[in-house]
Amino acid sequence: MATPCSSTEPPVGWPAAVRRPYVVINMAMTADGKVATAGREVTTFGSSHDQKALYALRATADALLCGARTVEETGATLGTGSSDHRAARRRAGLAPEPVRVVVSGSASLSSEAELWKRPGAPIVILSAGKASKPNLQRLRDLEAEIWASSGDQVDFPAALAWLANRYGIRRLIAEGGGRVNATLLAADCVDEIRLTWVPRIFGGQAAPTIADGPLAACLAEAVRFQLVRVRTVGDERFLRYVRAGRDTILLPAESTLPPV
Numbered sequence: 001m002a003t004p005c006s007s008t009e010p011p012v013g014w015p016a017a018v019r020r021p022y023v024v025i026n027m028a029m030t031a032d033g034k035v036a037t038a039g040r041e042v043t044t045f046g047s048s049h050d051q052k053a054l055y056a057l058r059a060t061a062d063a064l065l066c067g068a069r070t071v072e073e074t075g076a077t078l079g080t081g082s083s084d085h086r087a088a089r090r091r092a093g094l095a096p097e098p099v100r101v102v103v104s105g106s107a108s109l110s111s112e113a114e115l116w117k118r119p120g121a122p123i124v125i126l127s128a129g130k131a132s133k134p135n136l137q138r139l140r141d142l143e144a145e146i147w148a149s150s151g152d153q154v155d156f157p158a159a160l161a162w163l164a165n166r167y168g169i170r171r172l173i174a175e176g177g178g179r180v181n182a183t184l185l186a187a188d189c190v191d192e193i194r195l196t197w198v199p200r201i202f203g204g205q206a207a208p209t210i211a212d213g214p215l216a217a218c219l220a221e222a223v224r225f226q227l228v229r230v231r232t233v234g235d236e237r238f239l240r241y242v243r244a245g246r247d248t249i250l251l252p253a254e255s256t257l258p259p260v
């Protein structure tokens, strides 16, 4: 069982003593709570404004994190976007590109994933004890850096602390999928959730959702967030939640950054 993280410091002026980055989950969801169709044919369904918001949020991050299936199925390269976004990063004192972190416990991430074809920031694989040596070597040969948990699952508190120390990561945006999100939430490593609520219905019991892993057996065990902002643009709603019950509400100052 992973040790719960403590995160009670504000992310601006992040002190050296903080053990892990501030973690934001960013996802688009249909009105019936799905993040892809059941057969995974549809993986992108937000508007152009949603895409802009995604890149603006990426421009605030030291690192982006995705699960292996999201990287493979969506063709994600975890890049920065336009020269405007790179300029915003420079103004905010960030590296030109965020570190690209992929969660792949068995190191199964395909060598054919688009991610490998786009040069840029370092690629880090968070793997676990079940990863085979040949798979790990294959990813090393692709020039990824590997971090491995000893158990069968990635120990996120330990992995995030390592990312903070190794790359100085203070703000990390997690972009799914549901299985990664569920483990991050189970370890209490999520400080904020950005949700784009898209008025479509996908249906399907097997369609992925925001958090695809058991988190609560009763209401009292549900992971609680507090709604701090709602914006409507066209027919989409942009929701921002922060983790409820922290000593400090963690709201990063973003005044120098593009609106998200």
Ligand SMILES: NC(=O)c1ccc[n+]([C@@H]2O[C@H](COP(=O)([O-])OP(=O)(O)OC[C@H]3O[C@@H](n4cnc5c(N)ncnc54)[C@H](OP(=O)(O)O)[C@@H]3O)[C@@H](O)[C@H]2O)c1
Binding pocket: 026, 027, 028, 029, 034, 035, 036, 040, 042, 043, 044, 066, 067, 068, 069, 070, 071, 073, 074, 103, 104, 105, 106, 107, 108, 109, 127, 128, 152, 153, 154, 175, 176, 177, 178, 179, 180, 181, 183, 208, 212
């Ligand atoms: N609408 C949106 O905003 C949005 C955003 C992102 C993704 N999506 C959709 O979500 C779907 C993918 O989600 P998903 O839940 O199936 O896959 P995922 O979370 O992207 O990736 C799952 C893989 O990540 C690794 N993994 C996840 N948690 C782990 C843990 N705690 N320890 C070790 N390894 C772990 C495992 O890799 P190994 O197999 O190598 O062990 C696992 O097979 C896609 O259809 C995508 O389109 C939608």
